[in-house]
Amino acid sequence: MAELILRKTDLFTCDAQSVAVADRYPQRVFAEHSHDFCELVLVWRGNGLHVLNGRPYRVTRGDLFYIRAEDCHSYASVNDLVLQNIIWCPERLRLGADWNETLPAQPAWRLGGVGMTLARQIISQLEQESAREDALSGKLAEALFLQLLLTLQRHRYQPDRAQAQDESVLDRLIATLAASLNRAFDLDAFCAQHQCSERSLRQQFRQQTGMSINHYLRQLRICHAQYLLQRTGLLISEIAMLCGFEDSNYFSVVFTRETGVTPRQWRQRSGSGAATEAPV
Template identity: 65%
Template sequence: MASQLVLRKADFFASAAQPVAVADRYPQNVFAEHTHDFCELVLVWRGNGLHVLNDRPYRITCGDLFYIRAEDRHSYESVNDLVLHNIIYCPERLKLNVDWNDLLYSQAEAGKDPRWRLSSHGMAQARQLISQLEHESQQQDALSFCLTESLFLQLCILLRRHRYQPHDTSAPNGGETLDLLLATLGNSFHTPFDLQQFCQKNQVADRHLRQLFRQQTGMSISQYLRQLRICQAQDLLRHSEMLISDIATRCGFEDSNYFSVVFLKETGMTPRMWRQRYITHFDTLNNSSCR
């Protein structure tokens, strides 16, 4: 088995004292699975891609937010004009008297989805803070390190205030139409989504919303929803023993044959091939460990 790719602090931080750095990805290209010896926040600004985190695929687009621990494994696949920021930091270098673990990782203790979303209002404020943080983190004096950490704390508090879970139908509170649409789509795995009804309810023109969605995400509304459902199906095929027909229904496909056609088009494999791929992989690992 090939050794795991590990990204090292020395390649990303200018000194051993620097607590936080900003790595912009304009764009983020395909990147093989890796871990780090530092932690990071991932905030997506535009485009779309497949983010595989600890073997779970997530279709990501503007407003998606992830908190990545050093030991987490993740990769980027099937990217399309994907633009994001990585805010990288070393917990042991943070000096302020703050419960960083609670501020950053409380969602793990609550059993929440590791992906969060950030409202448009929150994104606008975060962009300003990240710009300041990127500038200050390039300085190498003691005062700059203090200010960098202070800006990082402000950013973490801002993200905590404006983030919401993708499947939370009550969020975002006071969000813009695009936020409301993405939140609704994130909760439409099992039930049909009616765009016309959504537009009437939120008093927005169908054509305008379609154009705005494609501009910000790089795909149509129907493409995004279909790929959300396929990601859900990939996870169930890999980590459950449910029948493929039941998985199809669970992921919003009334016809299991149509589900198989769509799955093949999106992944290059049939659902059965996808499941078998991981069964074979785990069998190989188990046999190797027994030798």
């Protein structure tokens, strides 16, 4: 459990309020903390490192996270990171909905551009209703929260789904990069497949995320490597291959440059991994 705990008494206007919206324009570096309430995090722009229960995620436009009361998380290396937090107290919800059924089954997922537009509209209404203290507004806020959760379910980005064809090329690019952790990514081939301008796509990507395409993919791979170093006993050379690096020495150079420590030091600091490894 994190030493810093955010309390509902500091963030909700009264004991009866069940749902609220907390804007982060932008989100600053924030030390590891937990809450005595639940939270949905929606990222609108920029990028940053979000560490959830010890696992690092490189986040940008369209990323969503479900933070339970017992979870710990923090933000680091932020760059114009704009997000909104939807916070709620499960014990205060009064609508007879099956909340467990509507809440996400996984802690991290993505939302496509169409879903982001719809979610933003609902959140805007939710923010207005949750700021009022009358009983009717409280019920409307809960109804809007339920609508938001169902909208997120419907528009969760899944590249193999028919609706994905309606999403922007940028959405498809981000999803393709996330699926390219252990293999080469060919931007020329991607642009040819989707009939788009490489120059325009690069500009759009940097405008929305604050990073180049190559930097973002490298960061995704390093985050995945950190997770594997912490949670598995794989050799560092094996982890390098799983993260798209054919040369383990080059992987160690990039990892050290991006994190400030070597892969071996990261593993030792996390207190996990194989007891012995081949030299790299």
